[in-house]
Amino acid sequence: MKVSKSLCPVNQYLEVFGDKWTLLIIRDIMFDGKRYFNEIRESDEKIASNILTDRLNKLEKSGVILKTRDIKHKQKNIYTLTKTGIDLMPIIIAMSEWSLNHRKVSDKDRIHVSNLIKGGKALQNKMSAALLEEFESISKN
Structure with missing residues (x-):
């Protein structure tokens, strides 16, 4: 795990969310109901695939999102906000x-x-509550 530059609360926040794309990804999941990689990638801001992959991985490692396999489409992942992400x-x-x-x-x-x-x-x-219900239902599987 990466060592923090400082334990200042603002710095701690910025270490997770301090780039152009991360909050836009959370916005798309939270308010636009986007759950799949390509849905997020096709947002108005047109994030590059490699950057999206990197940010999704960081958000998952930070406990902000949960990545699970889609039961209906085994080759797709579903991205869901965790309680930590919903709190944003x-x-x-x-x-x-x-x-x-x-x-x-x-x-x-x-x-x-x-x-x-x-x-x-x-x-x-x-x-x-709706986002939390979705998270809890997916995380049980």
Whole structure:
């Protein structure tokens, strides 16, 4: 396991999530329901396959996602958020809210993020519960 540069909480966060792609992968799994490699790769940002493979491996090693074989398609893997990954939801929503206030975003995303914000903790809890149920059902297999 890699030795941390420091035990500062911000540094610890950045060691897992401090690149351009990692949070976008989590976003796709969390909010867009993407579960397969090619679904994530085909997102608007068009992540390269080698980078996606690297980030998925790092997220799995960090305990943020769980990679399992798809029962229906033995050659495919399913990527699911763990409890650790699901706990990122309020952080990602807060970052998205900052972008709404300070950056140019698409109308579609503005509506989506505004709905997440308006839904508040109740909506976040509902979404988190659904993701947790999915994780628990997959991790039992």
